[in-house]
Amino acid sequence: MAGPTLRDVAKRANVSIRTVSNVVNGYAPVSDELRARVQAVLDELDYRPNLIARNLKQGRTGMIALVVPELDVPYFAELAREVITAARTRGYVVMIDQTDGDGDRERELLGRDSRATMFDGLVLSPLSVTAEELRGRGNRVPIVLLGEHIFNGSFPHVAIDNVAAARDATEHLLRLGRRRVAAIGDQPYATGETAQLRTAGYRQAHARHGLEVDEALIVPTTHFHRRLGAEAMERLLAMPDPPDAVFCYNDLLALGAIRALIRAGRRIPEDVAVVGLDDIEEGQYSTPSLTTVAPDKGEIARRAVDTLLESIRGEMGAPPEIVVPHRLIVRESSAGEVRPSI
Amino acid sequence: MAGPTLRDVAKRANVSIRTVSNVVNGYAPVSDELRARVQAVLDELDYRPNLIARNLKQGRTGMIALVVPELDVPYFAELAREVITAARTRGYVVMIDQTDGDGDRERELLGRDSRATMFDGLVLSPLSVTAEELRGRGNRVPIVLLGEHIFNGSFPHVAIDNVAAARDATEHLLRLGRRRVAAIGDQPYATGETAQLRTAGYRQAHARHGLEVDEALIVPTTHFHRRLGAEAMERLLAMPDPPDAVFCYNDLLALGAIRALIRAGRRIPEDVAVVGLDDIEEGQYSTPSLTTVAPDKGEIARRAVDTLLESIRGEMGAPPEIVVPHRLIVRESSAGEVRPSI
DNA sequence: TGATGGCTCTGCAACGATGCAGACATCATG
DNA sequence: CATGATGTCTGCATCGTTGCAGAGCCATCA
Numbered sequence: 001m002a003g004p005t006l007r008d009v010a011k012r013a014n015v016s017i018r019t020v021s022n023v024v025n026g027y028a029p030v031s032d033e034l035r036a037r038v039q040a041v042l043d044e045l046d047y048r049p050n051l052i053a054r055n056l057k058q059g060r061t062g063m064i065a066l067v068v069p070e071l072d073v074p075y076f077a078e079l080a081r082e083v084i085t086a087a088r089t090r091g092y093v094v095m096i097d098q099t100d101g102d103g104d105r106e107r108e109l110l111g112r113d114s115r116a117t118m119f120d121g122l123v124l125s126p127l128s129v130t131a132e133e134l135r136g137r138g139n140r141v142p143i144v145l146l147g148e149h150i151f152n153g154s155f156p157h158v159a160i161d162n163v164a165a166a167r168d169a170t171e172h173l174l175r176l177g178r179r180r181v182a183a184i185g186d187q188p189y190a191t192g193e194t195a196q197l198r199t200a201g202y203r204q205a206h207a208r209h210g211l212e213v214d215e216a217l218i219v220p221t222t223h224f225h226r227r228l229g230a231e232a233m234e235r236l237l238a239m240p241d242p243p244d245a246v247f248c249y250n251d252l253l254a255l256g257a258i259r260a261l262i263r264a265g266r267r268i269p270e271d272v273a274v275v276g277l278d279d280i281e282e283g284q285y286s287t288p289s290l291t292t293v294a295p296d297k298g299e300i301a302r303r304a305v306d307t308l309l310e311s312i313r314g315e316m317g318a319p320p321e322i323v324v325p326h327r328l329i330v331r332e333s334s335a336g337e338v339r340p341s342i
Numbered sequence: 343m344a345g346p347t348l349r350d351v352a353k354r355a356n357v358s359i360r361t362v363s364n365v366v367n368g369y370a371p372v373s374d375e376l377r378a379r380v381q382a383v384l385d386e387l388d389y390r391p392n393l394i395a396r397n398l399k400q401g402r403t404g405m406i407a408l409v410v411p412e413l414d415v416p417y418f419a420e421l422a423r424e425v426i427t428a429a430r431t432r433g434y435v436v437m438i439d440q441t442d443g444d445g446d447r448e449r450e451l452l453g454r455d456s457r458a459t460m461f462d463g464l465v466l467s468p469l470s471v472t473a474e475e476l477r478g479r480g481n482r483v484p485i486v487l488l489g490e491h492i493f494n495g496s497f498p499h500v501a502i503d504n505v506a507a508a509r510d511a512t513e514h515l516l517r518l519g520r521r522r523v524a525a526i527g528d529q530p531y532a533t534g535e536t537a538q539l540r541t542a543g544y545r546q547a548h549a550r551h552g553l554e555v556d557e558a559l560i561v562p563t564t565h566f567h568r569r570l571g572a573e574a575m576e577r578l579l580a581m582p583d584p585p586d587a588v589f590c591y592n593d594l595l596a597l598g599a600i601r602a603l604i605r606a607g608r609r610i611p612e613d614v615a616v617v618g619l620d621d622i623e624e625g626q627y628s629t630p631s632l633t634t635v636a637p638d639k640g641e642i643a644r645r646a647v648d649t650l651l652e653s654i655r656g657e658m659g660a661p662p663e664i665v666v667p668h669r670l671i672v673r674e675s676s677a678g679e680v681r682p683s684i
Numbered sequence: 685t686g687a688t689g690g691c692t693c694t695g696c697a698a699c700g701a702t703g704c705a706g707a708c709a710t711c712a713t714g
Numbered sequence: 715c716a717t718g719a720t721g722t723c724t725g726c727a728t729c730g731t732t733g734c735a736g737a738g739c740c741a742t743c744a
Contacts (some may be wrong), residue, residue, distance in 0.1 A: 002401070003459075003482045005730055016694045021732065029691065048482070051460045052403060053730035056394045056699050059344070062457070063437065071426065072623070077419035084413065084440055093457055095405065095437045098426055115404070115435055117345075118393045140345050140390070226627045259627050281414070285568045285601050287629050347700055358724045363702065371721065395700035398729050 004045040013041040024049060064308060065095045065119040067109060068146075069127050073224075074280040075250065076125070079146070082301030083123060090309060095119060101223070103128035103191075110134065116141045121308040128191040131155065142311035144304050147194060156311060156319040158304045160295040160326045162194060166201025167208075168328050169247045169275045169293050174209050176334065178245035178273055181206075182217040184232040184257060185224060185249025195220075198249050198277070217243055224249060229256025237264050244272060245334070251276035251283050251292055258286065258333065273334040288332035295326045346387040355383040366391060406650060407461040408436050409451060410488075411443045411469050415566075416622040417592065418467070421488070424643030425465060432651060437461060443565070445470035445533075452476065458483045463650040470533040473497065484653035486646045489536060498653060498661040500646045502637040502668045504536060508543025509550075510670050511589045511617045511635050516551050518676065520587035520615055523548075524559040526574045526599060527566060527591025537562075540591050540619070559585055566591060571598025579606050586614060587676070593618035593625050593634055600628065600675065615676040630674035637668045 006024075010017040015038060022028045023038040024047070030038070041047075055061045066083050068076040084094045095118075099105040106129040109116055116122055117140070125146040131154050134143065145157045173181045183202045187195035199218065206213045219235060221228040229248055233256065236243055248254035254276030258268060266272050268288050276283060279294030303322050310316045348366075352359040357380060364370045365380040366389070372380075383389075397403045408425050410418040426436045437460075441447040448471040451458055458464055459482070467488040473496050476485065487499045515523045525544045529537035541560065548555045561577060563570040571590055575598065578585055590596035596618030600610060608614050610630050618625060618634040625632030645664050652658045 007730080017730090018694060018732085019692085022693085025732085027732090028693080031692065034692080048454060048456075048459050050398075050730050051457060052394060052398045053699090054732075055460075056392075056398050056701090057730080057732050059699075061394065061460070063460075070423065071413075072416070072420045072423040074414070074416065074419070074624075077416070078414045080438070081412070081414040081440065084438065088439075093437055093439060095435055096422070096426065097430075097435060098423065112390060114390075115393060117390055118397075118403070118405070226623070230627070255627055259629060262629050281568070282416075282624050285572075285597055287601060287604050349700080359700090360702085360724060361722090364723085367702085369702090370723080373722065376722085392700050395729090396702075398700080398731090399702050401729075 003050075004047050005050065006047075009038070009041050009045060009047050012045070013038050060120050060312075061118060062091060063093050063095055063119050064121045064123060064305070065097065065116065066123045067097045067099060067106070068125045069099050069101045071096060071098050073252070074282055075252075075278045078280060079125075079297050079301060082298050083305060086298075086301045086305040090305060092120070092305070092309075099127065101127045107133060121312050123304050123308060142308060144308045144311070146300065146304055153319060153321070156307045156316070156322070158300050158307065158322045158324060160300075161323050162197035163201040163204065165277060165293045165295070165326045166198035166247065166249075167205045168201075168326075169277060170202045170205035171208065172291070172328055172330070172334065173245040173247060173273055173275060174205060174211070176245070176273060178243075179211070180214065180217065180241065180243040180245070182219065182236050182243035182246040183249070184219050184221060184229060184236075184246055184253050186218050186220040187222070188220060195249055202247060221249075221253065224253055226252045226256035226259070229253030230260040231256075233257035233260035234264070237261070237266070242272075245269075245274070246272060247275050247277075249277060251278040251280045251290060254290055254292070254333070255282065255286055258288070258290070269332070269334050275334055279329060283331070286333075291331045291334035292329055293326050294329050296324050299324045345392075346389050347392065348389075351380070351383050351387055351389050354387070355380050402462050402654075403460060404434055405437055405461050406434050406463045406465060406647070407439065407458065408465045408467075409439045409441060409448070410467045411441050413438060413440050415594070416624055417594075417620045420622060421467075421639050421643060424640050425647060428640075428643045428647040432647060434462070434647070434651075441469065443469045449475060463654050465646050465650060484650060486650045486653070488642065488646055495661060495663070498649045498658065498664070500642050500649065500664045500666060502642075503665050504539035505543040505546065507619060507635045507637070507668045508540035508589065508591075509547045510543075510668070511619060512544045512547035513550065514633070514670055514672070515587040515589060515615055515617060515676065516547060516553070518587070518615060520585075521553070522556065522559065522583065522585040522587070524561065524578050524585035524588040525591070526561050526563060526571060526578075526588055526595050528560050528562040529564070530562060537591055544589060563591075563595065566594055568594045568598035568601070571595030572602040573598075575599035575602035576606070579603070579608070584614075587611075587616070588614060589617050589619075591619060593620040593622045593632060596632055596634070596675070597624065597628055600630070600632070611674070611676050617676055621671060625673070628675075633673045633676035634671055635668050636671050638666050641666045 006017045006020045009020045020038055022030050023035055087094045121142040123144050135154050143155055145155050185195055186199045203213055219232040221232055248257055254274050258274055261268055261272055276290050276292040279292045283290030283292050348359045348362045352362045362380055364372050365377055429436045463484040465486050477496050485497055487497050527537055528541045545555055561574040563574055588599055590599055596616050600616055603610055603614055618632050621634045621636030625634050
């Protein structure tokens with residue numbers, strides 16, 4: 001199973017190991033004649049460099065790790081794709097791991113037996129691990145954080161402006177004349193910073209329009225999955241004074257909500273308009289297609305990888321807080337007629 | 343940046359490097375007193391083993407690579423999740439790469455500069471690379487193939503029975519009384535083996551029911567994406583005698599077809615019943631929810647990883663052809679009333 | 685002719701860990 | 715007391731590669 005090494009090639013070609021290495025890498029000058037002879041033996045034995053040995057010598061692996069909560073959540077799958085692509089164009093490959101939103105698994109990464117040392121850097125989309133934990137564990141692997149946890153400037157960090165994104169989504173609904181706009185996805189507890197930022201944006205939009213927020217219209221969910229979106233929508237529909245629009249904190253919640261609305265016989269957007277956030281491809285083909293706030297995922301991935309590589313090269317000053325643009329994409333789920341404002 | 347090595351710890355604790363290694367690994371007996379002293383220094387310096395060096399010495403990395411066409415295609419995302427999970431429980435981590443269905447990128451894997459040698463094994467879901475190419479390149483990394491390319495027994499191989507799966511889907515529609523069942527997704531060219539197997543199953547179902555296949559109802563597509571499913575459906579609807587059911591070769595095509603049907607004002611399943619294949623989560627929440635043939639993805643992943651690990655340990659005889667079970671899941675897109683057979 | 689420089693090519697050491705064989709001390713046994 | 719067994723601990727070699735310093739050799743030039 002084990003292939004030939006530089007030594008095997010050297011012996012067969014009657015040259016030094018070093019010369020074979022030079023031929024393989026094209027580093028030092030080698031006469032054409034000798035190069036041809038060595039190359040012939042390389043071909044004959046089908047030599048492949050042992051990358052592990054090379055990595056040890058050079059102190060780098062050319063691999064970065066991407067850690068996300070769940071790879072089969074479309075947002076993360078689409079993001080992972082972009083990260084892999086961005087890394088590839090920069091000469092890196094990507095190991096992917098999932099934490100299943102399990103804080104212990106996130107912390108494992110920082111522990112003594114973590115495989116993190118095999119990677120030149122780490123892109124982490126954290127759910128529950130805190131900045132203190134990250135800092136405490138004197139981990140030696142450069143890290144870039146993704147997503148929207150609030151980190152106090154200790155780590156480089158790439159995200160959209162969540163407050164603005166939620167405000168844009170909500171204002172879109174208010175401008176359409178909707179006056180009872182619900183919000184699905186708040187997470188009013190320690191690890192729910194992202195959700196709380198979105199709730200803040202939702203409130204800002206109301207404030208800008210001089211409207212009171214009906215607290216009963218803010219429905220928390222423990223996760224951002226389709227089923228929970230559907231359940232939340234059902235609860236909203238059971239209210240005596242149900243909403244005429246709903247802003248869901250991600251597209252999956254929105255697609256679940258749409259499903260519940262259709263099952264309940266409501267028309268979208270005539271009876272209830274729906275807006276999501278993430279712009280997953282599924283939302284383009286759902287019925288109705290989904291209005292959403294689209295983060296620039298390619299840009300998130302590229303900035304994250306670039307920042308990580310800077311950090312790996314030791315070129316980084318203060319950890320940057322990178323804000324990536326987003327934009328509202330209006331589709332059928334909110335494109336219905338505008339009702340007259342009161 | 344570089345952390346302390348065994349040598350640093352040994353020097354500080356006044357013991358041999360070897361003893362520190364023994365403490366770290368718990369290999370050889372070390373007296374309690376000495377162990378405690380060494381452990382204290384390990385903690386003090388926050389020693390982390392250099393996994394690359396360990397890998398070099400042991401000749402293995404504990405990493406396998408998973409190569410899929412597109413990670414943001416839900417089927418592959420869900421499969422990747424299962425592979426990562428299966429690998430983790432067996433002590434491995436997973437590097438993921440995408441080929442974008444580009445044959446050259448698949449072949450790169452086998453080339454001289456491939457990073458494949460960094461991994462203990464490779465799970466490959468090939469689109470265009472052939473068995474000959476795989477065999478030709480004397481690659482030394484154990485491989486397991488996923489998906490349904492026909493490989494002539496040279497490589498271990500995990501897949502569902504595509505003919506049976508397609509037959510089950512088609513028969514389901516025929517049993518509902520549908521008589522003009524279309525097929526979307528044939529690929530009548532070299533790299534379309536999977537699609538061709540599904541077409542064969544589609545024909546078998548018709549034969550079993552003593553029905554002729556209307557060749558005009560078989561619509562090929564170059565890829566298995568939503569947009570192409572919608573376009574194919576539009577073409578079918580434009581026919582003078584349009585279908586009353588459609589079997590799509592994967593769920594994305596089916597979801598695209600559903601989208602086109604709704605836009606055209608057709609009722610599902612009353613006017614046209616739809617069946618997909620893959621059982622991606624999205625199909626549970628679409629409107630209507632999607633009848634589909636579900637491969638056991640967890641089993642595919644587990645068998646693939648187990649087979650790969652056997653191969654890595656050199657315990658493999660003839661390369662196994664593993665067939666994983668599938669089952670039909672009936673949902674709204676085909677659950678409408680049964681028409682009387684003619 | 686001898687010094688100089690450039691071009692090739694080589695051997696040694698090192699990256700940081702582990703396998704192996706053996707050294708040494710201690711203790712029990714005949 | 716000699717012997718062997720046992721339990722700890724150590725040093726050397728090694729995994730396959732690359733960095734470094736330098737050894738030859740030839741041509742050039744004064």
